[in-house]
Amino acid sequence: MFENNRICKLFGIQYPIVQAGMVWCSGWRLAAAVSNAGGLGLIGAGSMTPELLLTHIQKARENTDKPFGVNLPLLGPDVGQKIDIILKENVKIVFTSAGNPKTWTTVLKENRCIVTHVIAGSKYAIKAVEAGTDALVAEGFEAGGHNGREESTTFVLIPAVRKITDLPLIAAGGMYGGGSLLAAIALGADGIQAGSRFAVTEESSAHLEFKKKVIEINEGDTRLSLKKLIPVRMIRNNFYQHITKAEEQGSSRIELLKILGEGRSKLGIFEGDLEEGELEIGQVSALLDKIQPAGEIVKEIIKEYLERKKALSDD
């Protein structure tokens, strides 16, 4: 099983399932749990100071002897410091996002890192290929958190990226179970990255109230928002209503940034303020109904994948 899978070979993992490096959710506990279960766990550096990232890398290493990685958004003043830590700690798997892949890919590759870049539109695939990345995550409109302006869904984005490049490709956005993995591969991907489903695991650092909210909501309860700033998919709570109304009434970028303020996603996801926080989560939240251990999810996905694959072959 998955002997010839390019994602498994590239990262040295058992199953082509990547756990997204989400802000305020993806610490060492979650990453280690997913890696121990045979997937690829990622530490989400986006919400960490360089010091905290160092601690999480060290803790992850203490808690798994399997490969794990770091997701690093390429914006922000401390990217250089975080890269230094990643290299010093000998982390060999880096997922880069939210920025130009050309800036850091060469440095990372010179230090023998495997570099995967996250894109939300096929035109960015060209840039990532030119930058020399080893693999891509293509993330559809349905994904939680930061997203692209093209609004391309997973169903369209995966074949579109596959037309452009033969690089190992990880599909993200809307990933739920084994059916998602099989569908992603059918569309031309080699594996999946799941975010929301791992956000509501026991090992996720998110606040319990946030996890409860995510498993409670239904279709239509998240929305791609903040389109005048950077598009983000979030739950439609008070904060959403407030900033969306301001956007609709023609508020300027500066006014919107003032409403957004600092630390909105921390307030919501980590501190559990369900009304005033920015509750980043994907559309797949509509399918979620329980908080589980992360390893159990990896097992469930693989079990269902094999069942559905067999049903297809028998048909």
Place this chain on the structure above:
Amino acid sequence: MFENNRICKLFGIQYPIVQAGMVWCSGWRLAAAVSNAGGLGLIGAGSMTPELLLTHIQKARENTDKPFGVNLPLLGPDVGQKIDIILKENVKIVFTSAGNPKTWTTVLKENRCIVTHVIAGSKYAIKAVEAGTDALVAEGFEAGGHNGREESTTFVLIPAVRKITDLPLIAAGGMYGGGSLLAAIALGADGIQAGSRFAVTEESSAHLEFKKKVIEINEGDTRLSLKKLIPVRMIRNNFYQHITKAEEQGSSRIELLKILGEGRSKLGIFEGDLEEGELEIGQVSALLDKIQPAGEIVKEIIKEYLERKKALSDD
């Protein structure tokens, strides 16, 4: 192949590929071509007068001895007349959309029609099941034309609907090739309905300029619009900019209806006014690059489906 497929059995067709009954595209030529190729062709009654629908049904029958159907939006003053024609002409396959399935399903079923209802959110699946429909089309956010307010993408919508009902299920939105068919089945559907791809066939009634525009555009060039009226996915042309600006500036429903006016989709799709018409098309337009005969598309989808299915089994 497809011996046990429930969509094929239900409609008596060879392949589980339905051609969407699109306004200004889906006349008898297109429907007959798709049915002759082993799929299910649908006449789009939405843009036809009752008299024209009668002509198209009769012409379709003259041009194929295979099953074909009619797509009937349930809004509009002449629905009753169109149902009379469908029953009198002994059309046995009816796809209903844009309205309450309870209103007409019983009448159609009493006349031994197979009734399939189109939904864009899983909560509408419950209503359709209660109304006694035989099958469902679940249409994701990426689809062209009229769409739902939940913005659920195909990747999320199909598993969500499958959780609710075991009815034969046709996935729509983002359908391109054999990978799409395989992915749709992996997610829990039994077949697919493709719109955009058949809109740019030789047999489509759309204006040549519209077809050329569709194969030229890229990712991000369509947008779900008119959210204050009824959401419609269309190309971002002058008309789109005009009405979107009005929406953003807080125009009332009445003002928006005035800008929309009458016959916008006819102007764009049928008459080829690429700037002032309403150019309804799906995100999958980004993947389209040629005008083909419809039957060739059916063949291509099945060929690629078999190749990808084999590649999966061998893996």
